[in-house]
Amino acid sequence: MENQVVITSKNMIKKFGDFVANDHLNFEVYKGEIFGFLGANGAGKTTAMKILCGLLTPTSGEIFVGGFNVYTETEKIKRSIGYMSQKFSLYEDLTVFENIRFYSGIYGLSDADIKMKSNNLMDKLGLSAQRNSLISSLPLGWKQKLAFSIAIIHDPQIVFLDEPTGGVDPITRRQFWDLIYDAAHNGITVFVTTHYMDEAEYCDRISIMVDGRIEALDTPFNLMKTYNSENMDGVFLKLARA
């Protein structure tokens, strides 16, 4: 790993009234790595991710994404990231191609690029026959893969995935992770939240959040060693119950 930092967070704090959603988060994410963001529901994962994407303004902290300040340069950040939210983000009443065209269009891709990229993308996902099918007619797994591919259609530096595999069967999840590896291989940094512990093991490094704080941050291997556990499930349970 070349250890070039693409995300820095120093003492990130986000409060909603009295409730502290993110409590002094400190971490760095390196270029090209798959960074897993783990935690129970309500631990503050999504909040932190929204701050990094420029969807939420943090209460305090020094935070840089892709070299840009999250307070003042959110529009520049948005140009260099991709994002796939928990909620389903494609237009159900548009076709596969129309969704691709729309999102590539608003990212400013040229007509020639749109044509080329959409063909490549549909080939890769095996969706060429469904080019003119409405999204609503596709199975969930296909939608998720398509949503991910669209989130990186403009070749962002970093892609944020918020529980991308929720409700998807194991085989499709495996295929989804192939896409993630592929993206990382092409130099895109992947920042992913999940609560599937088997997925955590696919990550290069993971951080585990409990009640708004980061309790542990290391490679899965080191974490299992530190917490004396055979798998990530054990690590997580030890941390969450402590």
Add this chain to the structure above:
Amino acid sequence: MRTIKFIIQKEFKQIFRNKSMLPIIFVVPFVQLIILVHAATFEMKNIDMYVVDNDMSSTSRQLISKFGGSPFFRLKKTTFSIKEAEAALLSDEADVVMVINSGMEKSLVRENKASVQLLVNAINGTVAGISNYYVMSILASYNKDLITKWYGVAQSSQIKQININYSFWYNPELNYKTYMVPGILVLLVTIISLFLSGMNLVREKEIGTIEQINVTPIHKYQFIIGKLVPFWIIAMLELALGLTLGKLLFNIPIVGNIFLVFAFASVYLLAVLGIGLFISTIAHNQLQSMFFSFFFMLVFILMSGLFTSVESMPDWAQMLDRINPIYYFIRVMRMILLKGSTFKNIVSEFISISIYAIVVLSLAVWRYRKTV
């Protein structure tokens, strides 16, 4: 520019793919136009009348037959009982009761004067006033007949009085439809554009796609314009269709320049769509948005001058109407279509609505947050 093009393209695709929306946009308003124009009328026809004739003279009978011959009155019953007539008034059988006391003819011949009593159901003041006026004119004309009969033509024309000669301008036949069609058309175009734009953005909030839009480098104004243009085009088309129907079905006069109507509409629609999008940025779901839109719409319509005259509202209400876009458009529509007003005549309305559009659109862009 390119970004806006992609948003517009997407919006159009979504509108035309929504099979339940299309009839709402293109059929319902015109069905409403046809129904409303016939139903929303102040024209007085078929006033139900009871007559209590206790005189039973030739004069009283002649008088009654005068009413029978009028297209406005429907003689339901002639009775001798005032009680029965009052009961009919109470049960809405009768709108007007005329009571002729016995000895009416005698008194007319001997003392040169006589009186009849009129009982009018005045729950609706306007209707009561108009029916009263009709009865009066029939009585007046009967008076004239009597004088002519008894004293001769020469005598009758010697009675000195000031005569008023009417001439109704701009709507000489006092055709109610001529007055209503332009107004109702404004309402339909407004309702469609307000509700469509009010629901649209908030729908993206509900299904979650707005979050995806918000992480893109799209500018706020680009997004708002992209949302605005499709609805603007649809509403303009709708207006054109409505005017065509109005001309074909109701033969409404188009005295002024029709392009002036469209010029005004083009600015007016920006204001209405701006309100809708503004509501959309505030509301959290489509239900809330509907509720907001409905509330504004109701106040706007009732104060618009469609049914009632704005000039007779209290001063504060007239001031309030300055922020009612419908008021401007109905006024301008009627001025141009019926009176043939030119740009010079509507310049102040034009300026007002332009300022209006700029203000609400700025509000909408300002209030649309790319952060949650």
